[in-house]
Amino acid sequence: MDAKRKHRVVVKIGSSSLTNPTGGLSRQKLEEHVSALAALRRAGHEVILVSSGAVATGFTQLGYPSRPVTLEGKQAAAAVGQGLLIQAYNDSLRTYGLSGAQILLTRDDFSKRHRYQNAHNALNELLKRGILPIINENDCVAVDELTFGDNDMLSALVAGFLRADDLIILTDTDGLYDADPRTNPQAKKFTLIEEITSEIEAIAGGAGSRVGTGGMRSKINAAKFALSLGIHVFIGTGKGAGKLLDILAGKGEGTYFRNDMRAPLKARKQWIAFHAESDGRIVIDKGAARALLYEGKSLLPSGIVRVCGDFSAGQVVEVTDLSGRLLGKGEVNYSAAQLEQVKGESTAVCREQLGVLRVEAVHRDNWVTLYINENKEEHKEEIMQ
């Protein structure tokens, strides 16, 4: 973290922690969260809120007896509930001299580069001006196949692209247990997890309340994603205005997930790695794989063996080795037709053919390695041969 940058925290609040068990907003719960958010702000942290609860707040007003299951039911409930939710947040924030701003995102906002950048810029501007961004999925227009899945993953994506230091997921249970504590009173709690293994993933079950959606499973998926970017995660609960500060101080009622293994990826590289659709594929030889994966170099046309698809300069492509293993993704500087023309050629020939001095097909600043090998040394040796 650079010296001038404030400590940045994304707080996600689940539906069950904001609404009544049978639906409808709980002003009391909301006000308690706001008091804790205000305390975080007073302590000098930068805070971003990801709040669920639109559907659970709205459905009672539409006359539904329980959380609707149809898409149009959920969308109608969200349209009513989101307004009520933001109004309640702003009423409460005002008493602390704070203002909130509503940001509704869809998955498209992440996969289209200019929208990703716009969202990024708008959020940073709000933070700079001391406004509390309140993010939710734009449920009313998100179609089933094109959603984030749940707000747990949305909060992890937001924490990633804003390069937050901490992600706090507040829910109705005080952490991850070795079995669902609602159904198994003997279940034991984990206080610290350094690696999310497949055993941990298997332990986490579905939603417990009648208003929540993803359950512990979606929180663990979100934690895994955030952890891979070096963000510390907390899943749990707490009481009173001091609860978020307590969580940051390591005294939270819940489970902490932390390791210091991964370096944070810049927003641009995160977009390439996790959100950009691939517009084509480039197959490279061993020397180029070595340069990209282990030597921190750019991809030169000389290492390209095959070009697949019809992409343009500036688009994102997958890069594989000769056996088809995905090595990573990168933004190309040249179109498929241009690369087809210069593949396998030396830098001097490429310069002549392309009429430029810089001939990198993919610059290392626009490259993300996705190839995961348990034994890096062995793989390095294999491609050195």
Ligand SMILES: Nc1ncnc2c1ncn2[C@@H]1O[C@H](COP(=O)(O)OP(=O)(O)O)[C@@H](O)[C@H]1O
């Ligand atoms: N292993 C587990 N440890 C803790 N909680 C679990 C576990 N498996 C499933 N759960 C359930 O996950 C629920 C929290 O998820 P969810 O209902 O989606 O809440 P939210 O609305 O806060 O997102 C808990 O109430 C709990 O019943």
Ligand SMILES: N[C@@H](CCC(=O)OP(=O)(O)O)C(=O)O
């Ligand atoms: N976007 C939806 C919430 C979806 C969701 O993930 O809910 P939850 O499991 O309570 O965090 C809403 O505002 O109702």
